[in-house]
Amino acid sequence: EPEVTQTPSHQVTQMGQEVILRCVPISNHLYFYWYRQILGQKVEFLVSFYNNEISEKSEIFDDQFSVERPDGSNFTLKIRSTKLEDSAMYFCASSIGGMALHFGNGTRLTVT
Amino acid sequence: KNEVEQSPQNLTAQEGEFITINCSYSVGISALHWLQQHPGGGIVSLFMLSSGKKKHGRLIATINIQEKHSSLHITASHPRDSAVYICAVPWYNTDKLIFGTGTRLQVFP
Numbered sequence: 215e216p217e218v219t220q221t222p223s224h225q226v227t228q229m230g231q232e233v234i235l236r237c238v239p240i241s242n243h244l245y246f247y248w249y250r251q252i253l254g255q256k257v258e259f260l261v262s263f264y265n266n267e268i269s270e271k272s273e274i275f276d277d278q279f280s281v282e283r284p285d286g287s288n289f290t291l292k293i294r295s296t297k298l299e300d301s302a303m304y305f306c307a308s309s310i311g312g313m314a315l316h317f318g319n320g321t322r323l324t325v326t
Numbered sequence: 327k328n329e330v331e332q333s334p335q336n337l338t339a340q341e342g343e344f345i346t347i348n349c350s351y352s353v354g355i356s357a358l359h360w361l362q363q364h365p366g367g368g369i370v371s372l373f374m375l376s377s378g379k380k381k382h383g384r385l386i387a388t389i390n391i392q393e394k395h396s397s398l399h400i401t402a403s404h405p406r407d408s409a410v411y412i413c414a415v416p417w418y419n420t421d422k423l424i425f426g427t428g429t430r431l432q433v434f435p
Contacts, residue, residue, distance in 0.1 A: 245421070256428065257369070257412065262421035270421045303367055315359065317369040 216240040220306050220318035227296055227325055235291045235321045237306030246289045247307040247315070248281065250274070257305070263289065264311075296325045329353050332413050332426035339433045345400040347429045349413030352394065356419055360387050360398050363410040363428065372398070372411075403433045 219238045227233050239246050248260040261271045263281055280292045289308075293300055306318040331350045339345055349358070357376040363369050373380050373387040375396070380387050384403075389396040400407055410428040417424055 247421070247423075249423075251367075257414070257425040259422045259424070264421075272422060305369060307369075312357075314371040314374045315361075316371065317361075319366075319368045322367075 216316075218306055218308055218316050218318035220304075220321050222321060223319065224322045225324070227323070229298060229325055230295050233293050233296055233323065235293075235304050235306075235323070237289045237291075237318055238287055239289055239306065239308030240316055241287070243308035243310055243316070245269075245309045245311050246281075246283070247309075248291045249305045249307065250302040251305065251320075252299075252302045260291070260304075293323075296323075298325050301325045328427070329417075329424045330413055330415055330426040332411075332429050334429060335427065337429055337431045339403050339431070341404055341433055341435050343403050343433075345403050345407070345431065345433075347398045347411050347413075347431070349396045349398070349426055350394060351396075351413075351415045351424075353415060353424065354418050355391075355415045357416065358389055358396050359414040359423065360396070361412040361414060363412060365409065369412075400431075403431075405433045405435050408432050 221236045246263040251257045259272050261275045262269045278294045282290050303320045303322050305320045307315040309315050329352050333348045359374050360372040375389050384401045386399040410430050412428045413426040414423045
């Protein structure tokens with residue numbers, strides 16, 4: 215069965231550094247999402263992406279965050295200048311549209 | 327006030343028991359998602375439903391749109407069902423999903 219794959223599984227970075235989290239959605243899916251889950255807390259929506267543009271974003275998704283689909287297969291989340299509070303598990307998901315979401319296994323980001 | 331409330335927060339059961347997890351929401355929705363988060367952290371979509379009832383194996387999900395309430399049932403529970411079960415609803419007709427805090431289920435043999 216097709217899967218959403220995320221790399222790396224764990225990323226450690228220093229405060230102030232830029233990170234790029236990578237995702238390869240399922241190939242025929244059209245809608246792409248990033249979510250995050252701070253340890254011990256609930257999952258939070260960050261951003262949705264369709265037709266090469268952001269369709270929705272949350273209050274968390276400020277100017278430090280950006281998303282890109284550079285080559286038709288990868289879907290990336292960039293954090294320009296990481297803060298301690300960005301430490302979380304980041305999940306990518308994709309869907310055909312109006313259908314169930316398929317999640318990746320997540321990238322654990324640790325900011326020191 | 328949370329837009330999505332789940333109960334109970336924690337649930338323990340003996341193998342074979344019938345499990346019910348509840349979700350109430352306050353926003354207008356087009357569909358509701360039930361998700362399972364494994365102990366390792368991965369998330370799997372179980373159901374997406376907008377009316378009535380859906381069944382997949384030992385899992386059954388129901389929704390009452392008028393009452394803004396959904397339930398997830400597990401029949402003949404098994405230790406491998408131990409996970410966190412999460413309800414999520416879209417913010418009105420947007421792609422923005424609002425998640426519940428989850429119900430942690432432990433099933434003992």
